[in-house]
Amino acid sequence: MRAAILTSGGDAPGMNACIRAVVRGCLAKEIDIFGIRQGYEGMYTDNIYRMDVSSVADIIHRGGTILRTARSDRFMHEEGRTEAAAFLEGYGIDALVVIGGNGSLTGAHELSQLSNVRIFGVPATIDNDLAYTDYSIGFDTAVNTVVNAIGNIRDTSSSLGRTTVIEVMGRHCGDIALHAGLAGGAETVIVPEAPYDIDVICQNIRTGVERGKLHSIILKAEGIGLSTQALAEILQLKTGCETKTVILGYIQRGGSPTARDRVLASRLGFRVSQLINENAPSCCVGVRGENIVEVPFEEAMQMKKEPPLEFLRICETLL
Ligand code: F6P
Numbered sequence: 001m002r003a004a005i006l007t008s009g010g011d012a013p014g015m016n017a018c019i020r021a022v023v024r025g026c027l028a029k030e031i032d033i034f035g036i037r038q039g040y041e042g043m044y045t046d047n048i049y050r051m052d053v054s055s056v057a058d059i060i061h062r063g064g065t066i067l068r069t070a071r072s073d074r075f076m077h078e079e080g081r082t083e084a085a086a087f088l089e090g091y092g093i094d095a096l097v098v099i100g101g102n103g104s105l106t107g108a109h110e111l112s113q114l115s116n117v118r119i120f121g122v123p124a125t126i127d128n129d130l131a132y133t134d135y136s137i138g139f140d141t142a143v144n145t146v147v148n149a150i151g152n153i154r155d156t157s158s159s160l161g162r163t164t165v166i167e168v169m170g171r172h173c174g175d176i177a178l179h180a181g182l183a184g185g186a187e188t189v190i191v192p193e194a195p196y197d198i199d200v201i202c203q204n205i206r207t208g209v210e211r212g213k214l215h216s217i218i219l220k221a222e223g224i225g226l227s228t229q230a231l232a233e234i235l236q237l238k239t240g241c242e243t244k245t246v247i248l249g250y251i252q253r254g255g256s257p258t259a260r261d262r263v264l265a266s267r268l269g270f271r272v273s274q275l276i277n278e279n280a281p282s283c284c285v286g287v288r289g290e291n292i293v294e295v296p297f298e299e300a301m302q303m304k305k306e307p308p309l310e311f312l313r314i315c316e317t318l319l
Contacts, residue, residue: 002032005097007065008039008104012124012138014261015065018269020056025273040075043087085115095276101125109297112282121284129173131303133286140260142252143179150184157215163243165218167228177221178311186219187319202238
């Protein structure tokens with residue numbers, strides 16, 4: 001049996017741990033495994049190589065992806081996906097493992113409809129915006145990176161008595177902000193999925209100052225429709241508190257994966273190698289509670305993400 005593996009879209013810490021688990025899990029079952037570099041794009045440039053045990057040595061702790069990644073425009077079109085299917089069939093590939101986020105797994109689903117190659121989707125995105133799984137690979141590391149940043153920013157904000165608006169990633173999903181806000185003790189968390197009231201935020205800042213609070217941390221997800229700079233200017237104008245901004249940006253996507261991400265990546269990757277070996281049909285793997293689950297693409301891609309908005313109320317009460 002022959003399998004191939006690629007990583008696609010934005011990289012996420014833990015992708016390497018997952019590649020390692022898929023490759024070594026397959027080799028243990030005597031399945032030939034090929035790496036495709038640069039995501040779906042590698043199928044158009046013949047960027048494929050045979051992997052062995054040593055190909056994945058010393059990578060479990062590394063951020064990024066040894067297979068590199070890309071956002072492929074060509075794969076977005078049906079013609080491009082048909083070419084990709086022909087490429088896989090040309091190499092005699094029986095199963096393809098796609099490690100990536102929402103867009104990448106949507107593409108994997110579309111490819112599975114055009115091809116007899118079995119496709120297995122593994123959720124890896126710091127955004128945690130895939131509804132069918134509780135967590136995606138990379139999310140925990142990103143949240144920890146943000147929590148550490150909040151700690152550093154709080155030190156300097158307190159020293160100077162400032163309000164700081166911190167912007168975190170997540171595209172249209174507020175999960176990073178909600179988890180990091182709760183763990184980092186942010187006074188206010190603003191996410192795309194819930195309305196917010198600038199006057200209430202200003203009132204909270206004023207109340208904090210009155211009771212001797214030295215800083216205010218406002219954690220804002222990137223997709224709320226108001227720029228971080230504009231929000232800071234409004235807050236400064238309305239409260240009279242000096243207000244600074246920090247956009248954490250790509251720092252959230254890099255770094256060594258946490259133990260939690262490595263465990264998740266290894267479990268998901270190992271499960272996929274079993275599914276390949278068992279001749280299981282195409283599906284996405286994920287985690288619900290403590291259990292690894294398999295969900296048909298059709299169902300997984302239709303599910304609507306429900307962020308833990310109750311975290312907002314907890315933050316508001318504990319501020
Ligand atoms: O990987 C997810 C993500 O980081 C989003 O949060 C963000 O909007 C996007 O990717 C930006 O990535 P890029 O600039 O690489 O397209």
